[in-house]
Amino acid sequence: MDPNAQKQSIVTINQISKRFVKSLDLAGRIAQRFGADIREEIVYAVDKVSLEIQDGEVVGLVGESGCGKSTLGRVVAGVHEPSDGKVLFRGQEIDSLTGQDAQAAALKIQMIFQDPMSSLNPRMRVQDIIGEAPVVHGVVDSKDITNYVEEIMLRVGLDPSYARRYPHQFSGGQRQRIGIARALAVQPDFLVCDESVAALDVSIQAQVLNLFMRLREELNLTYLFISHDLGVVEHLSDRVVIMYLGRVVEIAPTSELFADPNHPYTQALLAEVPRLETRQRKFAPVKGEIPSPIDPPSGCHFHPRCPQASARCREEIPVLREIAQKRFSACHLNS
Amino acid sequence: MSFSDSPTLEVKDLKTYFFTKGGIARAVDGVSFSVGRGKVLGLVGESGSGKTVTGFSILGLVDEPGRVVSGEILYRGENLVSASMGRMRELRGLNISMIFQDPMMTLNPVLRIDTQMIEAIQAHEKISKDDARQRARDVLGQVGIASPDERLRAYPHQFSGGMRQRVAIAIALLNKPDLIVADEPTTALDVTIQGQILYEVQKLCSQTGTALIWITHDLSVVAGLADDICVMYAGRIVEQGSVNSVLDNPRHPYTHGLISSVPSRNRRGVPLAQIPGMAPSLLKLPKGCSFGPRCPQVTADCGIIPNISMLDKGRQLRCHNPLDALVSPKLKD
Amino acid sequence: MTIIENNPELMAEDRNDEENYEGAQTPLRRFLSDFCEARLAVFGFFIILVIALVAIMAPFIAPTDPYNLATVSILDSRLEPGEAMMSGTIAYLGTDGAGRDMVSAMIYGLRISLGVGIGSGIIAMLIGISFGLLSAYAGGKIDSVFMRIVDIQLSFPAILVALVLLVTLGKGVDKTIIALVVVQWAYYARTIRGTALVERRREYIESAVCLGLSKNRIMFRHLLPNCLAPMIVVGTMQIAHAISLEATLSFLGLGMPQTEPSLGRLISNGFEYILSGKYWISVYPGIALLITIVSINLVGDRLRDVLNPRLQK
Numbered sequence: 001m002d003p004n005a006q007k008q009s010i011v012t013i014n015q016i017s018k019r020f021v022k023s024l025d026l027a028g029r030i031a032q033r034f035g036a037d038i039r040e041e042i043v044y045a046v047d048k049v050s051l052e053i054q055d056g057e058v059v060g061l062v063g064e065s066g067c068g069k070s071t072l073g074r075v076v077a078g079v080h081e082p083s084d085g086k087v088l089f090r091g092q093e094i095d096s097l098t099g100q101d102a103q104a105a106a107l108k109i110q111m112i113f114q115d116p117m118s119s120l121n122p123r124m125r126v127q128d129i130i131g132e133a134p135v136v137h138g139v140v141d142s143k144d145i146t147n148y149v150e151e152i153m154l155r156v157g158l159d160p161s162y163a164r165r166y167p168h169q170f171s172g173g174q175r176q177r178i179g180i181a182r183a184l185a186v187q188p189d190f191l192v193c194d195e196s197v198a199a200l201d202v203s204i205q206a207q208v209l210n211l212f213m214r215l216r217e218e219l220n221l222t223y224l225f226i227s228h229d230l231g232v233v234e235h236l237s238d239r240v241v242i243m244y245l246g247r248v249v250e251i252a253p254t255s256e257l258f259a260d261p262n263h264p265y266t267q268a269l270l271a272e273v274p275r276l277e278t279r280q281r282k283f284a285p286v287k288g289e290i291p292s293p294i295d296p297p298s299g300c301h302f303h304p305r306c307p308q309a310s311a312r313c314r315e316e317i318p319v320l321r322e323i324a325q326k327r328f329s330a331c332h333l334n335s
Numbered sequence: 336m337s338f339s340d341s342p343t344l345e346v347k348d349l350k351t352y353f354f355t356k357g358g359i360a361r362a363v364d365g366v367s368f369s370v371g372r373g374k375v376l377g378l379v380g381e382s383g384s385g386k387t388v389t390g391f392s393i394l395g396l397v398d399e400p401g402r403v404v405s406g407e408i409l410y411r412g413e414n415l416v417s418a419s420m421g422r423m424r425e426l427r428g429l430n431i432s433m434i435f436q437d438p439m440m441t442l443n444p445v446l447r448i449d450t451q452m453i454e455a456i457q458a459h460e461k462i463s464k465d466d467a468r469q470r471a472r473d474v475l476g477q478v479g480i481a482s483p484d485e486r487l488r489a490y491p492h493q494f495s496g497g498m499r500q501r502v503a504i505a506i507a508l509l510n511k512p513d514l515i516v517a518d519e520p521t522t523a524l525d526v527t528i529q530g531q532i533l534y535e536v537q538k539l540c541s542q543t544g545t546a547l548i549w550i551t552h553d554l555s556v557v558a559g560l561a562d563d564i565c566v567m568y569a570g571r572i573v574e575q576g577s578v579n580s581v582l583d584n585p586r587h588p589y590t591h592g593l594i595s596s597v598p599s600r601n602r603r604g605v606p607l608a609q610i611p612g613m614a615p616s617l618l619k620l621p622k623g624c625s626f627g628p629r630c631p632q633v634t635a636d637c638g639i640i641p642n643i644s645m646l647d648k649g650r651q652l653r654c655h656n657p658l659d660a661l662v663s664p665k666l667k668d
Numbered sequence: 669m670t671i672i673e674n675n676p677e678l679m680a681e682d683r684n685d686e687e688n689y690e691g692a693q694t695p696l697r698r699f700l701s702d703f704c705e706a707r708l709a710v711f712g713f714f715i716i717l718v719i720a721l722v723a724i725m726a727p728f729i730a731p732t733d734p735y736n737l738a739t740v741s742i743l744d745s746r747l748e749p750g751e752a753m754m755s756g757t758i759a760y761l762g763t764d765g766a767g768r769d770m771v772s773a774m775i776y777g778l779r780i781s782l783g784v785g786i787g788s789g790i791i792a793m794l795i796g797i798s799f800g801l802l803s804a805y806a807g808g809k810i811d812s813v814f815m816r817i818v819d820i821q822l823s824f825p826a827i828l829v830a831l832v833l834l835v836t837l838g839k840g841v842d843k844t845i846i847a848l849v850v851v852q853w854a855y856y857a858r859t860i861r862g863t864a865l866v867e868r869r870r871e872y873i874e875s876a877v878c879l880g881l882s883k884n885r886i887m888f889r890h891l892l893p894n895c896l897a898p899m900i901v902v903g904t905m906q907i908a909h910a911i912s913l914e915a916t917l918s919f920l921g922l923g924m925p926q927t928e929p930s931l932g933r934l935i936s937n938g939f940e941y942i943l944s945g946k947y948w949i950s951v952y953p954g955i956a957l958l959i960t961i962v963s964i965n966l967v968g969d970r971l972r973d974v975l976n977p978r979l980q981k
Contacts, residue, residue, distance in 0.1 A: 011843050025812070065495075079874045103880055118872060172382075174613075201553060203593060228525065236598075268527060273555075276599060289528075
């Protein structure tokens with residue numbers, strides 16, 4: 001990796017893997033000793049993902065269920081510990097920092113969640129939801145907190161007189177704004193948005209997306225925008241990363257990806273997305289089911305469903321390779 | 336294949352209200368539309384628009400504190416609003432089926448798939464278990480489920496979300512209904528799975544003449560699937576017509592706003608066109624046109640509820656100040 | 669106000685302001701209005717209130733002091749309801765075998781029943797909450813070990829454990845409370861662990877982790893308040909259970925000494941006289957006990973319905 005490039009990257013994801021292991025309890029282990037066909041269940045949620053995100057970029061992370069995008073987002077945000085690999089913030093390993101520095105670095109990366117219903121503590125007033133962390137971490141003095149919360153609420157488009165209300169008194173779109181305010185209150189540089197507009201109506205979605213864009217300008221934020229909605233990703237992102245079953249299959253600048261997708265999965269995905277302009281279309285779906293991350297196919301994960309699969313695809317895992325300036329793809333067809 | 340002209344379903348001025356302690360919520364407030372044989376109608380709206388309650392009203396599934404207050408739902412000429420419970424039970428599952436957003440609303444988690452499907456068949460027909468099982472197997476194949484024999488013996492929890500929804504659709508198809516009401520069935524599914532389901536559904540309508548009402552908030556899905564579209568807002572249909580004419584040439588400001596806020600309709604990097612404000616609570620609707628407070632075209636006239644005006648070629652509109660046919664932009668290719 | 673003008677979404681939200689504010693504001697007020705919809709439960713609540721007041725005001729409202737051995741006289745024993753005692757006071761519900769006025773004995777007996785029931789309930793709840801919450805939050809091996817302890821505790825019948833404890837410990841209010849706490853805490857621990865396990869996965873907890881809040885803060889400030897709802901229901905039912913357990917134990921002669929009888933002891937004392945027609949010694953304390961437990965159960969049932977997350981929006 002080019003050391004100069006690393007200095008500019010705000011977040012570097014370095015060979016991150018995340019496995020969820022459901023181990024056997026005592027009864028299970030005894031049964032296994034006696035020869036029963038039980039194994040521990042390992043979910044390979046994320047499998048050796050590397051990615052560099054530049055300051056000020058919006059990177060769209062796209063995939064379907066089981067692709068691991070949400071898990072990856074949570075590892076970057078510090079909610080989950082990675083099984084392997086490291087996350088670097090401005091060139092420094094977050095794990096290797098201690099005490100104050102670790103705390104400060106962790107606050108710089110924040111997350112906006114998907115579900116406006118369950119992402120806010122139902123028993124806390126909005127004032128406290130937003131104001132708790134900055135006071136605890138000393139970002140703001142407790143005597144200034146009311147004004148601080150007011151400022152942030154205005155910035156995200158909420159009426160500050162609502163600060164003493166509870167989450168259930170707000171609509172879905174307003175709750176998402178509260179979630180954004182909560183993240184902004186600790187003055188982050190990097191936001192992981194995990195399907196943050198998926199649960200909203202189209203017209204509210206437009207409002208919240210515009211808010212994201214405005215905040216990016218005003219506060220110089222960098223986003224990792226996780227979504228399954230390609231239309232949203234196309235509009236918002238500078239670069240797009242496509243994931244399938246725990247692995248990255250393609251990375252490209254947005255316009256190039258949509259104009260000329262390289263990986264067969266990307267091609268299938270783009271072909272399937274319904275577009276407003278297409279009428280009376282003849283749907284011609286991708287065959288097969290999305291495999292489960294507990295028991296992924298060998299070799300290239302997409303080979304059972306790929307119209308262009310060969311024997312090599314079944315045996316050998318394709319490596320993510322640069323196929324053009326700033327374009328990467330993991331497919332044997334490229335070599 | 337040409338089908339007869341009389342519509343499979345005709346809804347006339349349907350009103351379904353919920354009588355809560357907070358007031359009367361006029362969930363469906365004077366809705367009229369019709370669906371012909373083999374046709375697909377897209378019923379589009381956001382949360383609180385009344386589209387789901389409309390679907391439930393057709394099936395007679397509206398529970399206390401809600402009920403159908405007035406209007407007619409004519410299924411092949413028969414008025415479902417005045418039908419007895421027994422008659423509705425006969426019709427449901429046999430002539431009219433529903434597909435829900437959550438497949439677990441159809442599937443019983445403690446019964447095997449074959450048990451549930453055979454039960455659904457035998458409820459309406461005197462047929463042997465083996466014959467019923469054969470039919471179940473055929474229908475599963477029709478919705479694209481491989482190795483149906485194995486799948487029949489499984490329980491719902493052994494399937495993924497997409498498979499479950501396909502089984503739910505299969506159950507809806509078992510008795511070859513004339514009308515299917517589908518309430519956001521693919522909203523929670525992945526795009527590639529959604530594609531598979533839309534494919535199956537489309538095939539069905541064109542081959543068997545089943546009429547389909549597809550309830551959704553996703554305009555793009557409706558664009559590809561439906562023949563006609565009804566756009567709902569706060570319990571009323573604000574615009575309806577053929578898919579091409581409504582989406583290419585929206586006359587109602589809400590429809591126009593909705594189409595404009597879809598990200599793919601906007602240029603990258605430029606703020607999305609947005610409709611300001613939020614949908615009103617059904618308990619406290621604004622006076623006159625419900626969309627008034629958010630409408631860029633609002634005038635003093637809008638203090639009165641607009642009546643339905645008929646435009647040419649089956650287009651209907653509820654607006655005092657519709658957008659000019661020439662002004663609203665055509666969609667790009 | 670330029671900020672409002674610049675943000676069109678704010679303007680439209682103001683118009684919906686009254687609608688938002690009309691509904692009850694705090695979760696507490698919503699809960700109270702839901703609860704009060706069931707007349708029976710409100711009735712039960714008032715009965716409990718009355719009983720509690722009676723119990724607290726016992727020294728002021730009881731006609732005599734049934735525990736004062738100096739004033740209790742054997743010559744007053746087994747008087748019929750309405751007869752006058754030696755001291756002149758009328759025993760409206762009669763007197764028992766030792767000469768205690770039934771009304772006074774019942775009032776003081778209720779005091780013990782409620783006090784022991786509620787006291788042990790609260791202490792058991794505190795212990796159970798700490799245990800269960802810690803167990804759920806820590807997860808892994810700690811959770812397994814803790815829950816095995818709970819399982820072992822719960823596999824013994826409550827009465828058996830209490831009996832054995834009281835036989836060892838002796839008589840007295842404090843010892844009764846200890847026994848009841850030992851019997852009850854595990855139930856609370858298990859209940860709250862179940863809720864905590866579910867709540868722990870929710871996004872608002874993930875958010876708290878993301879914001880760098882300490883484990884303690886997350887556990888007590890975020891997790892705990894959201895796990896309390898089922899605890900209130902369990903707590904109410906458990907208090908009723910504790911009261912009846914205490915009555916059973918003192919009926920069997922354990923727990924409270926003979927000189928300070930609780931309702932259970934009064935009932936057992938009166939047993940020998942029932943067949944000879946002196947029903948009042950057993951029956952009236954029995955009715956008092958019944959009313960207390962039923963009222964608590966009515967309230968507990970309603971609480972369970974109101975606090976059931978499935979029935980909420």
